[in-house]
Amino acid sequence: MDASTYHHGNLKSALLEHAAAEIEDSGVEKLSLRQVAKRAGVSHAAFAHHFGSAQGLLTALAAEGFTLFGKALSDARNRDCPQDVDQLESSGLAYIQFALDHSQLFSLMFSSKLPDFSDPTLDEASMKAFQAFIADVHGSNVLEVDGPGGIDTVAMGNWAKVHGLATLLLTGRMRSVLSLDATQRTQAIRQILANDGN
Amino acid sequence: MDASTYHHGNLKSALLEHAAAEIEDSGVEKLSLRQVAKRAGVSHAAFAHHFGSAQGLLTALAAEGFTLFGKALSDARNRDCPQDVDQLESSGLAYIQFALDHSQLFSLMFSSKLPDFSDPTLDEASMKAFQAFIADVHGSNVLEVDGPGGIDTVAMGNWAKVHGLATLLLTGRMRSVLSLDATQRTQAIRQILANDGN
DNA sequence: GCGTTTATCTTGCCAGTGTCAAGATTATTT
DNA sequence: AAATAATCTTGACACTGGCAAGATAAACGC
DSSP states (O other): OOTTOSSOSSHHHHHHHHHHHHHHHHOSTTOOHHHHHHHTTSOTTSHHHHHSSHHHHHHHHHHHHHHHHHHHHHHHHHHSOTTTSOHHHHHHHHHHHHHHHTHHHHHHHHSOSOSOTTOHHHHHHHHHHHHHHHHHHHSSOOTTOOSTTTOOHHHHHHHHHHHHHHHHHHTTOOHHHHTSOHHHHHHHHHHHHHSOOO | OOTTOSSOSSHHHHHHHHHHHHHHHHOSTTOOHHHHHHHTTSOTTTHHHHHSSHHHHHHHHHHHHHHHHHHHHHHHHHHSOTTTSOHHHHHHHHHHHHHHHTHHHHHHHHSOSOSOTTOHHHHHHHHHHHHHHHHHHHSSOOTTOOSTTTOOHHHHHHHHHHHHHHHHHHTTOOHHHHTSOHHHHHHHHHHHHHSOOO
């Protein structure tokens, strides 16, 4: 926007913003760096210095997504009184709601191998979000426990259920749930999360 | 292979095979039609007549994947005696095992928007597989039921749990489970599936 | 048998992509 | 004020998928 300056000032965050916007209405699969650059009013090779490669941009974007995700979860936890509600329902709904609200970002974060998940920043952001979710639901930090006896299978099962529901809804499966209107759908999701399994 | 013939004979299925192979060791994200064509010993534009576009190929590949998926599930059902075992564990394990064995194909089928899921062939193949899974676990066809009271929330919950576990394992989350050796991991998955939730 | 039509595959081109190298421009430091 | 570093542009490269026009082979009608 600032055409007067040769140096943009904060190009890095500007590119991230535009990339996020571009992704959210065109899909992750067909993201074009050149398009994003044009949208930011900058040359097509301006990325290199800030992100290295396209993967660098997507990695940063995914990391940003995970901190946003973590915030959405903690917001839900703070909003709902811990005494009154079932935390699995509350946090699970927030988990799923985030997936539906930021569908493209969510699929970048989870259903793609485009970002570099070994990147320390991304790794830390994602772990933080997961830990927070598990802690909210179970009151303990179970992700770091390993060894055969140490795994909290209940926590894993709940996480899997919530995550599976989110992705199945996101990818257009579960049409009987998707065809419901907003309030009925929320109700249905609540019921699915609440049920005992068998 | 048959260099003597100008007309390949069964190029369509040959291209599908090579594409599947290429995907499985290079990933879905970076599939190149030209590379597949070269591998099949054919020109880069030979696709057009058989699949139309790249999406056509991926759609056919996904459809093939779903029938394969359905067969893996029914195989598991037939192998394990229905009386002895918990069907959720049996079918769930087969579901997850398929995901781990054909990881790239699985992510094409579920975690991508590259295929055209409105394609009748693909739609039918996927629905068939899902129906079979639900029927195996619950003995009834619940996917077609809709309306607020008609949804089988227990079946949905179990499906979500199994699918979530598959995708979380596939994308490298749940490290404490992934770090186990094969038999211990199977045991852990079994436990996660068996637990009641709360 | 032969000629025509149809299906299949190739060649050549196009606009578009991400990446790299070299240079221009501005900020920062010394 | 000079030197250095950071930032951005320009131009090229190899590669991608899609399209048009033509070559080749098969199938069909007679």
